[in-house]
Amino acid sequence: MEKQSLIICGKLFDGIKDELQENMEILVEGRKIKEVGKNLSRPKDVEIIDLSHLTVTPGMIDAHVHGNLMRWQEVDNILFHSEGYSTLAFLHTAERCLERGFTTIRCNGMGPLGYGIVDAKRVIDRGLFPAARMNVGAHMLGGPGMPGDMSMYAYENQPLSDFMQIDTIGSGPDFFRTQVRREVKYGTDFIKIFLSGSFLSPDGGPEISYLDDEELETIIRTAHDLGKPVTAHVYPPRMMKKLLQFGIDGMEHGALMDEETARMFEESDTYLVPTFSPFQDTLEDNDDMFAKNTADSQMKLKKFAPRLKESRRIIRESKIRLGYGSDFCAVHQPYESWYEYRSWLRSGMDPFRTLKAATSVNAGILRLDHLVGTIEPGKLADVSAWHRDLLTDCDALSECDFVMKEGKVYPTDNKIIDEEYV
Numbered sequence: 148m149e150k151q152s153l154i155i156c157g158k159l160f161d162g163i164k165d166e167l168q169e170n171m172e173i174l175v176e177g178r179k180i181k182e183v184g185k186n187l188s189r190p191k192d193v194e195i196i197d198l199s200h201l202t203v204t205p206g207m208i209d210a211h212v213h214g215n216l217m218r219w220q221e222v223d224n225i226l227f228h229s230e231g232y233s234t235l236a237f238l239h240t241a242e243r244c245l246e247r248g249f250t251t252i253r254c255n256g257m258g259p260l261g262y263g264i265v266d267a268k269r270v271i272d273r274g275l276f277p278a279a280r281m282n283v284g285a286h287m288l289g290g291p292g293m294p295g296d297m298s299m300y301a302y303e304n305q306p307l308s309d310f311m312q313i314d315t316i317g318s319g320p321d322f323f324r325t326q327v328r329r330e331v332k333y334g335t336d337f338i339k340i341f342l343s344g345s346f347l348s349p350d351g352g353p354e355i356s357y358l359d360d361e362e363l364e365t366i367i368r369t370a371h372d373l374g375k376p377v378t379a380h381v382y383p384p385r386m387m388k389k390l391l392q393f394g395i396d397g398m399e400h401g402a403l404m405d406e407e408t409a410r411m412f413e414e415s416d417t418y419l420v421p422t423f424s425p426f427q428d429t430l431e432d433n434d435d436m437f438a439k440n441t442a443d444s445q446m447k448l449k450k451f452a453p454r455l456k457e458s459r460r461i462i463r464e465s466k467i468r469l470g471y472g473s474d475f476c477a478v479h480q481p482y483e484s485w486y487e488y489r490s491w492l493r494s495g496m497d498p499f500r501t502l503k504a505a506t507s508v509n510a511g512i513l514r515l516d517h518l519v520g521t522i523e524p525g526k527l528a529d530v531s532a533w534h535r536d537l538l539t540d541c542d543a544l545s546e547c548d549f550v551m552k553e554g555k556v557y558p559t560d561n562k563i564i565d566e567e568y569v
């Protein structure tokens with residue numbers, strides 16, 4: 148007989164209903180949820196976990212994490228990290244996420260040069276390291292100079308820059324066909340491409356393109372032939388429209404959204420992970436935080452600020468299938484995954500839409516909805532609990548009180564490591 152525990156919930160958000168249910172209980176048996184309801188019968192020897200003072204939710208999911216740094220300050224010398232160090236950084240990140248109530252993270256294509264990121268995922272999946280489950284896009288695919296091409300930092304020294312460029316950066320359909328097949332062979336869960344430039348990397352800006360139509364079509368078709376989804380880093384509407392026409396599975400950021408593109412999104416099944424956090428300081432005119440960006444990024448953000456604000460409204464008012472992703476470790480790492488909750492609520496997003504994005508919708512995006520994302524019989528017992536009011540408190544996810552992953556309870560830790568950055 149597997150171990151059984153009964154969780155008594157103060158309130159329960161189950162990932163499905165727009166409601167905080169009262170007097171609910173969850174019976175966990177082994178790794179899975181067995182029953183959910185009121186006044187459940189209590190099996191002999193059941194362990195009682197009393198969370199009657201807390202709001203219980205499914206384990207949270209962050210769908211856009213870059214876990215390759217131990218601390219945000221390291222971003223300046225990222226090129227000098229060994230394969231091993233980067234791999235350990237992913238374990239460290241996944242461990243911190245679990246301690247903070249995020250039981251699953253999707254790592255967005257910034258793995259070490261080799262496939263250490265897949266090793267980190269395997270070690271966690273095999274139960275050998277206590278950390279959030281990882282869903283990985285091993286590397287970023289795109290053209291030379293794209294955001295995420297860290298060799299750009301050495302562009303004034305061509306031999307050095309060429310040496311530093313990762314294998315998945317290149318040109319031509321044949322090149323990308325091979326790279327997609329390699330990524331899948333070595334264990335990637337999805338393919339991450341960089342179509343447009345960006346605000347926060349030393350590239351040509353959010354409106355330029357690093358892949359042509361032939362390359363895009365080849366990448367998407369090859370990944371689909373191998374049964375893997377594709378998501379794209381993208382900003383301008385014309386590029387988002389093109390991706391929708393090519394049948395891409397999802398997009399990241401989309402922060403220059405217009406009405407016409409939003410309508411096209413709504414008619415498709417394509418998701419958007421809008422990563423509000425990196426743009427929050429610009430939208431809120433938070434000058435002190437804004438000043439921490441590089442001079443190049445500040446210039447780009449200022450130029451596009453009105454469109455970024457308009458885009459946020461369009462996304463909020465749309466019915467686009469939105470996932471929750473913080474983009475952390477790339478920008479304001481100390482804020483971590485919870486910070487995205489603040490960004491959503493302060494943007495006027497409905498709290499239940501936000502909570503669903505971070506649970507059931509994200510589970511679908513990760514193709515893990517048969518396992519996680521809701522509190523239902525048969526699902527893995529991934530459960531988090533919070534003492535703050537999830538419906539009114541923007542910072543509610545900053546303090547996690549309880550976390551269970553696959554039926555096992557782990558310690559929580561809410562401390563912020565880099566105080567000076569908050």
Ligand SMILES: [Zn+2]
Pocket residue numbers: 211213255474477
């Ligand atoms: Zn990112």
